[in-house]
Amino acid sequence: MKKRLSVALRIALGTAAAGVLMTASGAALAADPLRIGVIAEAQAIAGASIPQAAQLAADEINAKGGVDGRKIEIISYDNHSSSADSVRAFQRAVNEDKVNAVVASYISEVVLALEPWASRLKTPFVTPGAASNEISKSVHADYEKNKYTFHGYLTSAALALSVCDAAKDLLVDRMHMKSAVIMSEDAAWTKPLDIGYEECLPKIGLKVLDHIRFSPDTTDFTPIFNKIEGSKPDVIITGISHVGVQPTVQWKNQQVPIPMFGISSQATNETFGKDTNQAAEGVLYQGVSGPGVAVTPKSVPFAEAFKKKFGNYPSYAGYTAYDEVYYIADAVKRAGSTEADKLVTALEATDWEGTIGRVQFYGKDDQFTHSIKYGKGLITGLMLQWQDGKQSAVWPKDVAKVDVKFPSFIKLSN
Amino acid sequence: MIDGFAISALYALGATGFTLIFGVSGVLNLSHGAIMVAAAVAAWAAASVLNVGTYAGALIGVGVALLTAFATYFAVVKPIQDSRRIPNEEKEIFVLTGTLLWGIMIQELIAYFFTNNAKTVLPIVEGVVEILGVRTPKNEIFTAIVCCLVIALLWLLVNRTRTGKAVLAASMNPRGVTLLGLELTNIYIVVWAIYGILAGIAGVLLGMFLGVSSYSVGPLTASAFSIVVLGGLGSVSGSLIAAFVVGYLETLTAYLVSPAYRTIPALLLLVFVMYIRPQGLLGRR
Numbered sequence: 001m002k003k004r005l006s007v008a009l010r011i012a013l014g015t016a017a018a019g020v021l022m023t024a025s026g027a028a029l030a031a032d033p034l035r036i037g038v039i040a041e042a043q044a045i046a047g048a049s050i051p052q053a054a055q056l057a058a059d060e061i062n063a064k065g066g067v068d069g070r071k072i073e074i075i076s077y078d079n080h081s082s083s084a085d086s087v088r089a090f091q092r093a094v095n096e097d098k099v100n101a102v103v104a105s106y107i108s109e110v111v112l113a114l115e116p117w118a119s120r121l122k123t124p125f126v127t128p129g130a131a132s133n134e135i136s137k138s139v140h141a142d143y144e145k146n147k148y149t150f151h152g153y154l155t156s157a158a159l160a161l162s163v164c165d166a167a168k169d170l171l172v173d174r175m176h177m178k179s180a181v182i183m184s185e186d187a188a189w190t191k192p193l194d195i196g197y198e199e200c201l202p203k204i205g206l207k208v209l210d211h212i213r214f215s216p217d218t219t220d221f222t223p224i225f226n227k228i229e230g231s232k233p234d235v236i237i238t239g240i241s242h243v244g245v246q247p248t249v250q251w252k253n254q255q256v257p258i259p260m261f262g263i264s265s266q267a268t269n270e271t272f273g274k275d276t277n278q279a280a281e282g283v284l285y286q287g288v289s290g291p292g293v294a295v296t297p298k299s300v301p302f303a304e305a306f307k308k309k310f311g312n313y314p315s316y317a318g319y320t321a322y323d324e325v326y327y328i329a330d331a332v333k334r335a336g337s338t339e340a341d342k343l344v345t346a347l348e349a350t351d352w353e354g355t356i357g358r359v360q361f362y363g364k365d366d367q368f369t370h371s372i373k374y375g376k377g378l379i380t381g382l383m384l385q386w387q388d389g390k391q392s393a394v395w396p397k398d399v400a401k402v403d404v405k406f407p408s409f410i411k412l413s414n
Numbered sequence: 415m416i417d418g419f420a421i422s423a424l425y426a427l428g429a430t431g432f433t434l435i436f437g438v439s440g441v442l443n444l445s446h447g448a449i450m451v452a453a454a455v456a457a458w459a460a461a462s463v464l465n466v467g468t469y470a471g472a473l474i475g476v477g478v479a480l481l482t483a484f485a486t487y488f489a490v491v492k493p494i495q496d497s498r499r500i501p502n503e504e505k506e507i508f509v510l511t512g513t514l515l516w517g518i519m520i521q522e523l524i525a526y527f528f529t530n531n532a533k534t535v536l537p538i539v540e541g542v543v544e545i546l547g548v549r550t551p552k553n554e555i556f557t558a559i560v561c562c563l564v565i566a567l568l569w570l571l572v573n574r575t576r577t578g579k580a581v582l583a584a585s586m587n588p589r590g591v592t593l594l595g596l597e598l599t600n601i602y603i604v605v606w607a608i609y610g611i612l613a614g615i616a617g618v619l620l621g622m623f624l625g626v627s628s629y630s631v632g633p634l635t636a637s638a639f640s641i642v643v644l645g646g647l648g649s650v651s652g653s654l655i656a657a658f659v660v661g662y663l664e665t666l667t668a669y670l671v672s673p674a675y676r677t678i679p680a681l682l683l684l685v686f687v688m689y690i691r692p693q694g695l696l697g698r699r
Contacts, residue, residue, distance in 0.1 A: 255549060
């Protein structure tokens with residue numbers, strides 16, 4: 001009798017212990033975080049926002065209970081704007097820190113260096129800010145191998161389209177401009193951009209008079225502006241990112257009478273006004289977001305939360321990085337797994353309203369596989385202008401708050 | 415042409431200090447670019463972040479360059495020169511490496527605190543004037559005038575004052591100077607002070623004229639180095655001539671050929687001069 005009881009007791013105890021163990025392992029599984037590696041340029045303004053925005057998104061998701069009970073953990077690495085450092089960081093992120101996905105860089109050269117590593121290490125990888133067409137073209141060319149790479153920002157081709165769409169409304173229809181000179185820095189991302197410009201500018205009625213490509217380490221832009229003035233265009237269409245402060249300041253100091261319009265990544269930074277001592281006044285630049293511009297209901301709350309936490313507004317890559325953490329989390333939830341191939345399939349099905357518009361990816365058969373879709377109702381980009389020391393949206397009409405205006409040294413020919 | 419003159423004058427100002435130090439103490443200061451950038455960024459920060467005004471900002475920039483130059487001398491160069499453990503014949507290499515690393519440290523600190531985005535110093539004079547039909551920023555003319563004035567002052571200092579003559583003597587024969595009862599260390603300090611002020615003025619002017627970022631450190635050191643080598647190491651007048659040669663060559667290339675190839679002809683010229691006249695245009699050794 002006594003013995004039997006003890007057996008029963010033992011069984012009961014055993015069951016209880018097993019139960020405890022099971023719940024413990026269950027809890028361990030739930031607590032096992034979803035790890036996202038963030039590799040970015042901590043010293044560059046565009047890059048510095050990337051890990052900050054990713055962390056903000058992770059904190060918000062975690063505060064609401066995480067992804068199916070799993071917390072998101074952001075592990076960030078500074079790549080010093082170097083491809084070699086980025087590759088090392090990527091390897092470390094995957095092999096040692098066991099990340100499930102990587103968000104990395106705003107520099108095309110860096111992203112192109114990481115792309116083969118995403119394939120080799122079979123780790124989903126999204127870039128928040130690089131623009132080269134080659135990123136998504138490689139996915140298209142060898143889908144099975146390169147499907148792990150996603151292009152979470154507009155391609156140069158789409159950027160050119162965005163600039164042209166805005167130029168048609170603002171410059172051609174409203175100001176009756178007829179000619180342009182393209183001025184772009186010599187880098188991987190501007191090659192397809194320039195091709196895009198050359199194709200779409202004549203279509204909207206802007207004749208391309210000249211095309212100047214210059215080395216990204218140019219410091220004196222006087223000869224370039226001189227040459228541009230010589231061909232008397234109505235507008236300078238820009239494609240600059242590595243440079244920005246210097247050409248803008250010299251444009252103002254030399255009082256070049258031609259407006260600048262196009263892509264000027266540094267102008268998207270809130271600090272650009274101060275860095276240029278307000279020479280930025282009148283500069284028109286393409287962006288996907290801007291302080292106070294409600295592209296979607298999420299844009300302004302994100303920008304304000306970011307400013308509250310970090311003291312400044314996010315760079316363009318901050319917006320995209322924030323969205324990326326959200327849609328990676330969403331994909332993990334839909335896939336029910338962090339297994340790379342399943343995650344890729346889930347990411348491909350992304351339909352996420354983020355801070356810069358509605359994010360969907362082009363499919364396997366599109367030319368730019370895994371790049372975000374450009375178009376109305378998706379992402380169109382904005383045109384903004386520095387006015388009175390602030391960035392204000394001037395295009396498209398539904399978000400524009402002010403009209404285009406120029407400093408007094410700009411002489412419009414019409 | 416005026417653009418070329420302003421650029422050349424700036425190069426000259428930057429390179430003069432560089433060559434002076436080499437002439438007097440045999441030090442090739444590879445943190446030169448970093449000191450210039452530090453001056454420009456300090457002037458920017460003082461004027462834009464602390465709102466002290468343009469003139470005060472520029473003065474602070476020059477002050478920072480002076481301090482950095484002293485720091486370079488006392489923290490990097492002097493300990494190496496005084497060290498008993500480093501053989502004399504290896505000291506030059508140690509100084510080269512030391513100043514190079516020091517320059518990189520300054521560069522990284524600037525990038526860390528002020529990001530690697532370019533900064534520009536607010537011009538002291540604004541606006542443009544037409545000269546022979548060319549619209550020229552007044553600041554460019556101002557830059558050229560300041561550079562010429564400073565170089566003229568330097569010439570007066572070296573050739574007309576007691577301290578200057580001691581410096582000149584030290585560059586010709588250091589042992590002779592000590593025999594005359596002058597403390598060599600004091601002369602070095604004077605030279606580093608002159609150098610700091612020159613580099614500071616050049617840095618601040620460059621910040622107004624073109625803008626600088628932490629990326630400019632390498633190219634600035636390289637341009638000063640090649641100008642000094644071209645002109646003849648240690649020769650101030652050689653550096654002046656070389657600065658104008660390089661400045662105009664670069665500007666002409668940018669205007670007539672393509673801005674993308676700006677620096678190439680000057681570097682080719684440097685290689686060519688090294689072949690036919692290794693001591694440089696006016697070099698003594």
